[in-house]
Amino acid sequence: MISILSVNQIEVSYHKVIQVLKGVSIEVREGQIVALLGANGAGKTTTLKAISCLLRAEAGDITGGDITFMGKRIDRSMPHYIAKTGIIQVLEGRRVFPHFTVEENLRAGYLGSSGESDIREKLETVYSIFPRLPELKHRVCGFLSGGEQQMMVIGRALISNPKVMLLDEPSLGLAPILIAKIFEIIKRINDEQKTSILLVEQNALAALEIADYAYVMENGRIVMDGPAEKLQENEDIKEFYLGLSSVGSRKSYKEVKHYKRRKRWLS
């Protein structure tokens, strides 16, 4: 498998002062699902925004390193260009155009210029992946339920046939049963559409289940990486992200001292 997207030692600061990423390298190979795990404020979203170039809109700058997509440098371009070349970011928090209907929302994600018949074809593809959406297509998105919005948002990213999809916390605020469903769909998209996926998650358990490879971020650095199965077996990951102790039982907070000692490698 060849590498399609590679982030090489990037450093990012906001307002030219606050350094958030301190040399982050990530590699996404063709057809892979790569998970990016980490606690709040680790820099996961910033990494995604650096790739999609949305950083500029919020006074963030890439001050070092570079990002290449299919052999071309993309860290100095504009967000709409990134989207056109085939990297679509699905923003955190199920961002919909609230006053649009589902179909209008999906159409807004269409990037081609081949006209109505092509749009319809793409819409049908999305509807076949999300059978719930055609029933909702004339409903105003602001009033949909969280799960429906999340499906719509992923569908909107799919409509432009991306080569890489950057998913930012698709499980945020959803019920466990919906999370399972969303992850199943993500796996399906990866299998059927051959879309590579860079998945940012706090729900490490669910993410490692479908991912091929995973990175763990802390304080703007990658602190650990490896194939997903390996990380699932890793004692530290089990303890800090999956909430299990070595024997597989739930960890008690009585042993918090032990936690502190073990966590040293992270800081």
Added chain:
Amino acid sequence: MLSLVPQFFVSGLLTGSVYALIAVSIVLVYKSTRIFNFAVGELLALGGYFCYSFVVWFHFPLWLALVGALLMAVVTGLLVERLVLRPLLGQPLLTIIMATLALSVLLRGIMLMIWTGYDVAFPKNLLPGKTVVVGSVAMSAELLWAFGIAVVAFATLAYFFVKTQTGLRMRAVSQDHELAMSCGINITVVFALTWVLAVILGTLAGSLMGYRLALAPSYTPLLALKAFPAVIFGGLDSVTGALLGGLIVGIIESMVGGLIDPTMGEISAYILLLAVLLIRPEGLMGLKRIERV
């Protein structure tokens, strides 16, 4: 006295259509960029002057002069966006709004330099047709033309926003800038297009009003003051609201001015505006924020 009611209603409606053009121009810019454009009055006066110059200096027929003025509007819109707004992208909103005020002063100066401060009027009788009388209501040809052109402009705009992919993208930008960017929409292009459309609408209004009355850098821009209540009346973020607001302001002004007192006419729209704001602060058709609980 009562027999004059339909007359004042109709002429108010026809004049209101021009106010509506200006109001929609303001709303378009506000919706997509969140900027309240204080230079709209000067931009529309400038458009009127372009049209006037094509007629008087170059002896174009009126329709060709209007086409020329619209082309100039495209250029003006692009220049304004490129030179004034884009350098300020990402700056605090208040800064940008102040920049539109600065632009208005600048444009007023330019107009004074080129066309002097004296009134200029279009030659009369350029428009075909004469006053139409229906029952007891007389409608001047100028006003009917103005109304017709405004209707065509609104229909084109509605078609553009509802049916075309670019229109959809523009509406998307008006809802969420970052999300629009993440969907691959080039928002600088959308902003430029917004300004072009806004200046086109202003130019139409300026040409129509300039033809009907006269043009002067001192009072033509004040036409925008009629559009401000219309805009807030209808809701700052509703194009339909602005359109209706424009018509309503025209009607109220004409009815109150004609039937009660001409000086009352000038302020009547503002009195009503005050009442509307007390009852519905988001305006008649303003979008309510959708919040899921």
